[in-house]
Amino acid sequence: MVGFIAMFKSEKMKARLRELRYSIYILKRNKLTYISFIFILCLIVTAAIGPYIVPYSEDAYGAVHPEKVFQPPSLEHLFGTDDAGRDIFSRVVIGARISLWIGIVVIILTVSIGVPLGLVAGYMGGVIDEAIMRVTDMFLSLPPLLLALVFAAAMGLRGQSFNNVLIAIAIAWWPWYTRLVRGQVVSLKERPFVEAARATGISSFKIMFRHILPNCLTPIMVQASLDFGSVVLTAAGLSFLGLGAQPPTPEWGLMLSIGRYYFLNYWWLATFPGLAIFVTVLAFNLMSDGLREALYPKLRRF
Amino acid sequence: MWVGTHPTQEQIERAKKELGLDQPLHMQFLIYMNKLLHGDLGVSIRTHRPVLQDILSFIPASLELVGTGIIIAVVIGIPLGVVSATRKDSWIDHLSRLFSIGGVSIFTPWLGMMGQLLFFKWLGVLPVGDRVSTSISIQYPIQRITGFYLIDSLITGNFVAFQDVLSHLMLPAFVVAAYPIGLVARMIRSTMTEVLEEDYIKTAKAYGIPKRTIAYRYALKNSLGPTITVLALSFAYSLVETFLIEMVFNWPGLGRYAAFSIISLDYPAIMGVAIFIALIYIFLNLIVDILQAFIDPRIRLT
Numbered sequence: 001m002v003g004f005i006a007m008f009k010s011e012k013m014k015a016r017l018r019e020l021r022y023s024i025y026i027l028k029r030n031k032l033t034y035i036s037f038i039f040i041l042c043l044i045v046t047a048a049i050g051p052y053i054v055p056y057s058e059d060a061y062g063a064v065h066p067e068k069v070f071q072p073p074s075l076e077h078l079f080g081t082d083d084a085g086r087d088i089f090s091r092v093v094i095g096a097r098i099s100l101w102i103g104i105v106v107i108i109l110t111v112s113i114g115v116p117l118g119l120v121a122g123y124m125g126g127v128i129d130e131a132i133m134r135v136t137d138m139f140l141s142l143p144p145l146l147l148a149l150v151f152a153a154a155m156g157l158r159g160q161s162f163n164n165v166l167i168a169i170a171i172a173w174w175p176w177y178t179r180l181v182r183g184q185v186v187s188l189k190e191r192p193f194v195e196a197a198r199a200t201g202i203s204s205f206k207i208m209f210r211h212i213l214p215n216c217l218t219p220i221m222v223q224a225s226l227d228f229g230s231v232v233l234t235a236a237g238l239s240f241l242g243l244g245a246q247p248p249t250p251e252w253g254l255m256l257s258i259g260r261y262y263f264l265n266y267w268w269l270a271t272f273p274g275l276a277i278f279v280t281v282l283a284f285n286l287m288s289d290g291l292r293e294a295l296y297p298k299l300r301r302f
Numbered sequence: 303m304w305v306g307t308h309p310t311q312e313q314i315e316r317a318k319k320e321l322g323l324d325q326p327l328h329m330q331f332l333i334y335m336n337k338l339l340h341g342d343l344g345v346s347i348r349t350h351r352p353v354l355q356d357i358l359s360f361i362p363a364s365l366e367l368v369g370t371g372i373i374i375a376v377v378i379g380i381p382l383g384v385v386s387a388t389r390k391d392s393w394i395d396h397l398s399r400l401f402s403i404g405g406v407s408i409f410t411p412w413l414g415m416m417g418q419l420l421f422f423k424w425l426g427v428l429p430v431g432d433r434v435s436t437s438i439s440i441q442y443p444i445q446r447i448t449g450f451y452l453i454d455s456l457i458t459g460n461f462v463a464f465q466d467v468l469s470h471l472m473l474p475a476f477v478v479a480a481y482p483i484g485l486v487a488r489m490i491r492s493t494m495t496e497v498l499e500e501d502y503i504k505t506a507k508a509y510g511i512p513k514r515t516i517a518y519r520y521a522l523k524n525s526l527g528p529t530i531t532v533l534a535l536s537f538a539y540s541l542v543e544t545f546l547i548e549m550v551f552n553w554p555g556l557g558r559y560a561a562f563s564i565i566s567l568d569y570p571a572i573m574g575v576a577i578f579i580a581l582i583y584i585f586l587n588l589i590v591d592i593l594q595a596f597i598d599p600r601i602r603l604t
Binding site: 243259 | 546569
């Protein structure tokens with residue numbers, strides 16, 4: 001942490017700040033990115049205060065209202081009611097919380113597994129590199145959704161805590177970060193500043209985490225924002241197959257999976273949760289697209 | 303599950319012998335690996351049939367679905383990419399950008415459901431699911447030759463069934479294509495943008511060769527390399543994505559088989575499907591490498 005503060009005070013930091021301001025300017029210039037950025041902020045606020053503003057917050061969990069099942073959308077129930085008479089609008093809004101939580105936890109887990117491994121593999125080289133990268137290749141030879149499915153199934157199915165799904169997705173996802181970081185490290189470790197650091201005799205550990213890691217942060221951030229959407233989709237897919245959240249959790253994928261049996265007669269059951277997934281993932285993808293343009297100056301000429 | 307819900311002690315003992323559970327764990331693993339090398343994936347706990355036989359009977363349906371989807375992606379994606387590369391920042395370029403980001407953001411089962419609502423429920427032009435209608439399969443039975451209903455019905459001259467199969471295939475195939483279309487279009491656009499700056503394109507322009515010919519004859523050929531890689535990857539991706547899509551369309555393919563196996567924790571079947579898909583994945587990578595060398599003679603297989 002001290003290193004970061006020292007960095008802030010240095011002259012270089014001023015240049016960096018200027019660059020950051022320019023990046024924000026670029027971010028603002030692209031209207032679509034700007035809109036999606038604001039949308040995500042709204043989404044986060046909604047997720048935070050959702051349970052307190054929705055009209056029927058008790059419907060998110062076990063409540064059952066047999067007298068008002070399958071009501072079409074109206075002013076009272078904006079998105080209609082489902083097979084247990086629960087207000088779909090309340091459930092979708094509270095579902096935002098779960099999806100954001102999944103995305104954040106999984107990204108933190110994958111980054112904290114994948115990045116250190118990539119650092120070690122790239123910096124140490126030799127046998128360690130080989131060992132780590134071959135394991136990574138093994139994971140990369142299967143599509144992540146399939147891996148996540150297999151791991152989730154292996155960790156048991158019913159009555160389990162929802163966290164197993166998060167762990168399963170993280171296990172399937174970390175190799176991408178290892179590969180990304182390793183590639184960066186291999187090119188970075190030949191740079192003079194690393195050589196200089198080594199010449200002063202500080203430990204490899206410090207070189208890796210203090211000197212090399214900060215220089216890899218940009219691609220990691222871009223990748224993380226890019227993956228957020230895919231993670232939300234994967235989690236929804238697992239729930240859709242009955243592996244993730246269990247009823248009556250207001251998870252969007254699960255709501256779709258239950259809505260599947262009724263939606264041909266009651267279209268609002270499936271439409272709104274799916275729309276929520278689409279809009280959320282779209283916003284994150286648009287933002288990461290813009291972020292990449294803003295952070296990688298080379299792409300700016302397009 | 304192997305012996306039913308209320309087994310007697312004797313049945314349990316016999317089941318243990320049949321499944322090889324009386325052996326120590328490391329022996330179980332060795333036996334499994336030995337059988338695997340001989341092409342034996344074990345017996346499904348759910349269907350009581352050899353897993354390999356199950357997979358082989360379900361795979362044609364999935365390959366037909368995914369194959370059609372990929373063909374649709376190529377047919378639509380490549381021209382879309384070419385047009386957006388040659389007419390940058392035109393409305394069609396923005397449309398293809400929106401299409402590609404939308405395609406990767408959408409939850410495919412939801413897209414399928416919305417398609418069912420629109421084309422089956424409201425317009426009534428396409429069937430809701432299955433590979434072929436029951437009445438047609440009784441009146442005009444399809445001889446099973448390759449397992450691909452389209453090909454089978456065509457070579458036996460069974461045109462009524464062919465039409466029916468095609469109409470069943472349309473919607474799921476387009477849902478499968480939603481993801482790769484955008485990827486292909488974007489890939490073509492970005493590689494072709496680079497290719498169009500090359501000197502030989504300028505030469506061709508100076509010779510007065512029509513723009514269309516330049517785009518399709520000269521530039522496109524040299525942009526295909528990365529696109530083929532993307533196509534192969536999205537083929538494998540779609541094969542897993544059909545786990546979800548086949549559930550929605552009640553499509554009797556590998557995906558639905560895998561999904562049911564996962565829900566009932568049928569480990570031999572889950573392992574079998576995972577190994578099978580990994581093999582397809584590796585095989586596809588090999589084909590891609592060969593194709594790359596074929597398209598671009600500068601790449602030599604060493």
